[in-house]
Amino acid sequence: xxxxxxxxxGDGVGPEVARAAQRTLEATGVQFQWDTxxxxxxxxxxxxxxxxxxxxxSIKRNKIAIKGPVTTPIGTGFxxxxxxxxxxxxxxxxxxxxxxxxxVHTPYKNVDIVVVxxxxxxxxxxxxxxxxxxxxxxxxxxxxxxxxxxxKKDSAVSLKVISQAASERITKFAFEYARQNGRKKVTxxxxxxxLKFSDGLFLDTARKVAKSYPDIEFTDMVLDATCMQLVxxxxxxxxxxxxxxxxxxxxxLCAGLIGGLGLAPGANIGNDxxxxxxxxxxxxxxxxxxxxxxxxxxxSGVMMLHHLGEKNxxxxxxxAITDVITEGKSVTYDLKFDPNDSNAVxxxxxxxxxxxxxxxxxx
Ligand code: NAD
Numbered sequence: 001x002x003x004x005x006x007x008x009x010g011d012g013v014g015p016e017v018a019r020a021a022q023r024t025l026e027a028t029g030v031q032f033q034w035d036t037x038x039x040x041x042x043x044x045x046x047x048x049x050x051x052x053x054x055x056x057x058s059i060k061r062n063k064i065a066i067k068g069p070v071t072t073p074i075g076t077g078f079x080x081x082x083x084x085x086x087x088x089x090x091x092x093x094x095x096x097x098x099x100x101x102x103x104v105h106t107p108y109k110n111v112d113i114v115v116v117x118x119x120x121x122x123x124x125x126x127x128x129x130x131x132x133x134x135x136x137x138x139x140x141x142x143x144x145x146x147x148x149x150x151x152k153k154d155s156a157v158s159l160k161v162i163s164q165a166a167s168e169r170i171t172k173f174a175f176e177y178a179r180q181n182g183r184k185k186v187t188x189x190x191x192x193x194x195l196k197f198s199d200g201l202f203l204d205t206a207r208k209v210a211k212s213y214p215d216i217e218f219t220d221m222v223l224d225a226t227c228m229q230l231v232x233x234x235x236x237x238x239x240x241x242x243x244x245x246x247x248x249x250x251x252x253l254c255a256g257l258i259g260g261l262g263l264a265p266g267a268n269i270g271n272d273x274x275x276x277x278x279x280x281x282x283x284x285x286x287x288x289x290x291x292x293x294x295x296x297x298x299x300s301g302v303m304m305l306h307h308l309g310e311k312n313x314x315x316x317x318x319x320a321i322t323d324v325i326t327e328g329k330s331v332t333y334d335l336k337f338d339p340n341d342s343n344a345v346x347x348x349x350x351x352x353x354x355x356x357x358x359x360x361x362x363x
Contacts, residue, residue, distance in 0.1 A: 002031040003308055006058040006065035008275075011040045012282025013292035013347075014068025020294035020351035021066065021301045024320070027355040028313040030305065035062060039081050040070035050081045056088060059273060066304055067277040068297065071284060079126055085275060086119045087126075091268035092166065093173045094119045095303075096251050096279055103326035104259035105337050111257050114239045116177065117247025118170040119268055124244045127159040162198040162243060167205035173269075174241035175213040185217040185238040186210070189226050189246055202243055227253060251279050262293025262334045263325075265300040267307070274307055276300040290346035293332040295321055298354065320357035324350065 007022060009015035026032065037055035044050045050070075059065045072080040085091070094117035100108060129136035131154055140151050151157070174186050188206040190199040203220055210218035221229065223246050229236065230250070234257050242250060255264035261280035268275045278296030286292045298321055305314035324330055330353030333344040345353070 002033050003064070004033045004035060004062045005304075006055075006062045007034040007036045008039060008055070008065055008067035008070075009036070010068025010070045010277075010282060011042060012069060012071050012284045012287045014070065014282055016068075016288070016290060016347045017278065017292050017294040017297040018066065018068035020347050021297040023351045024298050024317060024354045024358070025066075025301045025305070027358045028305070028310070028317050030308075030310050030313045037065075039085070044078065050078045051084050051088075056085070059085070059089060059275065063273050064304065064307065065273075065275045066297075066301060067275055069278065069280060069282040071282040082277075083124055083126065086268050089268075089270055089273050089275070090120065091270040091273060091275055092118065092120050092169055093269045094247060094251075094266060095177070095269055096254070096264065096266040097303075098254040098258045098264060100258050101263065101322055101325045103328050104263065104335065106257065106259045108234055108257045111234045111254075113234060113237045113254050113257075114177065114181075114183065115247060115251050115254055116170065116174040116239060116241045117251065118166055118242065118244045119247075120244070121161045121163060121166050122244035123158055123160050124248075125159060125161045127161065129157040131156040160195070160198050160245070162202050164201055164205050167202045167243075168209060171206040171209040171241055174239050175209060175216055178216045178239055179213070183216070183238050185219065186213075187226075187237060187240050188218070188220040189223055189240055189242040189250065190220060191223045191246075192220075193222060199243065206241065223250075226250065230254065230257065255279055260293075260334050262296055262332060263299070264296050265298075265303055266296075267300065267303050274304075276304040276307075290348060291333065292347050293334050294347050294350050295325065295335075298351075316358060316361060317354075320354045320361065323357045324353045329353075 009018045035058050037058045039051050039055050043052050070081050096115040099112040129139050144150055178186055190203045192199040192203040255261045264279035266279045278300055283292055302314050302318045330345050330349055333339045336344050
């Protein structure tokens with residue numbers, strides 16, 4: 001069967017890592033029909049919008065996409081296209097498995113953590129009030145009126161929105177994932193001691209959902225304590241379920257534990273659509289230099305193969321990637337003990353090495 005997939009190269013290092021992942025996916029022998037869609041600044045130049053309707057239509061039609069990262073201008077310019085894709089397609093669950101592969105230079109062994117990040121609300125809801133705007137003044141009035149609290153007039157405000165419905169579906173997703181994948185424990189991460197209403201609602205909802213899953217252990221932990229515990233003893237964690245903003249930060253922390261962003265895959269999953277993409281961004285300083293590590297995107301491809309029901313090919317591809325990492329020869333600078341090691345190879349050479357391992361395994 002030929003799988004129709006929307007292929008989004010992205011920008012920065014995106015096109016290089018996405019193409020490398022695409023080549024390894026093809027080398028598994030699984031049949032794909034790629035439908036390329038452009039989003040981000042290139043789409044802005046071509047179509048006058050960073051997120052053209054045709055790209056969204058392609059994802060809706062195919063139900064599955066693999067995507068390179070896309071740059072978001074800092075402070076000004078268009079809002080994150082990555083966040084927009086997740087919101088518009090209601091890809092409410094961000095799934096990011098982080099595990100240590102043998103041969104990676106990291107002080108941590110046997111890390112195997114799955115981050116389940118809520119993907120549609122929290123500080124990422126994009127509801128913001130700029131300093132000096134009329135709407136901001138009205139909001140500040142409303143706050144004084146409702147609470148007696150006076151916010152400084154020169155403030156900007158971003159809303160942290162947490163709903164019961166979104167908290168319920170993300171914690172259910174985490175527990176269902178635990179059941180389907182033989183996982184033992186779900187930990188909800190929050191700051192409910194301070195944010196009593198927003199994070200309080202998230203925690204309360206998670207506790208209620210947990211009652212329907214007596215076979216899975218449930219715990220909760222305050223965000224700051226979690227950071228310390230992750231660095232001290234990451235092996236105690238299994239699945240973490242978090243509101244959007246904390247999920248973003250903890251994802252990078254977990255990537256650090258397993259050897260860096262170059263090894264950190266991910267997926268954005270909704271009821272019937274899934275978009276696979278690495279945790280990392282577009283790393284603009286390496287754009288076009290054949291330097292970025294494509295393994296995070298390749299491992300996102302492994303997740304995609306599992307999603308497609310191509311279990312055997314997923315396992316073969318992951319094994320080929322693991323062999324390349326363990327051997328330590330055909331890896332990019334970030335996986336070398338010394339990042340300046342002149343023996344580090346480029347993005348496309350990592351793909352060559354993974355494809356060669358797939359071929360050898362076939363013999
Ligand atoms: P980044 O993840 O792009 O890069 C941070 C640093 O991590 C890089 O400078 C590099 O040293 C390292 N790194 C990242 N990916 C790597 C790889 N594949 N191989 C080797 N090293 C790698 O984070 P940033 O610099 O904060 O963000 C750059 C842009 O990407 C921003 O515009 C940001 O908004 C965007 N971004 C996009 C996504 C997405 O598309 N989903 C996610 C995060 C950030």
